[in-house]
Amino acid sequence: MKLKTVFFTLLISGSATIVAQDGASLFKQNCSACHSVGKGKLVGPDLAGIADRRAEEWIVSFVKNAQAFGETDADAKTIINEYGYPMPNQNVNDAEIKAIVTYITENSPKVSDEAVTEEITTEIVPEANPALDPANASAEEIAFGVQLFDGSKPLENGGVSCISCHNVNHRDLIAGGLLAKDLTKVYERLGGAGLNGILSAPPFPAMASSYQNHPLTEKEIFQLSAFFYDAATNQIYQPQRTYNTHLLLYGGGVAFIIIIGIILLMFIERKRKCVKEDIYKRQIKAATSKNIY
Numbered sequence: 001m002k003l004k005t006v007f008f009t010l011l012i013s014g015s016a017t018i019v020a021q022d023g024a025s026l027f028k029q030n031c032s033a034c035h036s037v038g039k040g041k042l043v044g045p046d047l048a049g050i051a052d053r054r055a056e057e058w059i060v061s062f063v064k065n066a067q068a069f070g071e072t073d074a075d076a077k078t079i080i081n082e083y084g085y086p087m088p089n090q091n092v093n094d095a096e097i098k099a100i101v102t103y104i105t106e107n108s109p110k111v112s113d114e115a116v117t118e119e120i121t122t123e124i125v126p127e128a129n130p131a132l133d134p135a136n137a138s139a140e141e142i143a144f145g146v147q148l149f150d151g152s153k154p155l156e157n158g159g160v161s162c163i164s165c166h167n168v169n170h171r172d173l174i175a176g177g178l179l180a181k182d183l184t185k186v187y188e189r190l191g192g193a194g195l196n197g198i199l200s201a202p203p204f205p206a207m208a209s210s211y212q213n214h215p216l217t218e219k220e221i222f223q224l225s226a227f228f229y230d231a232a233t234n235q236i237y238q239p240q241r242t243y244n245t246h247l248l249l250y251g252g253g254v255a256f257i258i259i260i261g262i263i264l265l266m267f268i269e270r271k272r273k274c275v276k277e278d279i280y281k282r283q284i285k286a287a288t289s290k291n292i293y
Helices: 002-030 056-064 066-070 074-083 094-107 113-121 139-150 186-200 205-211 218-233 245-272 277-292
Strands: none
Touching: 002 094, 056 066, 056 074, 056 094, 066 074, 139 218, 186 218
């Protein structure tokens, strides 16, 4: 009996350890780019004490599909409006979300009831190293960021270039992809900390898949952030380089007219020679010979 009790105790404690480890890794992979636990706002709100403020079912619904949930829940809609956009849908199931919530609860600052509100709502801004601030980047670092963005300078770990899916209005760039959000003002929306978090651990499914085995280096993240800062703060001086749409339109029109002309000439020629000419001449010659004799 004692042996069974010890076995079940070890089993339960082992399961709790696994859940805690899963929660930590899941949080780092899916949440840490935009959220902190007790260290203030990043791209999204500080999640310290979230389990005390929201029911588990509410958290699960919000994480799985924030936009759809925001259409039916007033609190979710308020949060989305506050931050300007819904949280991307996360590829996690209910059990994984609960493991993340457990991790957040266990790592939330332990404060007295009187101080809970103040602790959660106060934004904690860590001291920043000026040398790592994209706003202080050199012109050379910004230029490297442009090259990384458009792919003229390959990423060290072989990741795809940003311009494949994103556009940034910039004097040195052609029009970018339309598969994802325009990043011209991304620095205004997210700031340096937010960009660093997203580029370090992409929370968006397509981006996470693209860079899962090809992570950006710290230097590349800094240079890209410097480029985004420059694009956002100097928008008026950086018109997007576009293709000559008038030339494409006129060229396409001329090509269309030429093709139609060729088809028309072929049709007229075929109609004029609808009977094989040599057969026709042979028949005429035979008929003429008969008339002579």
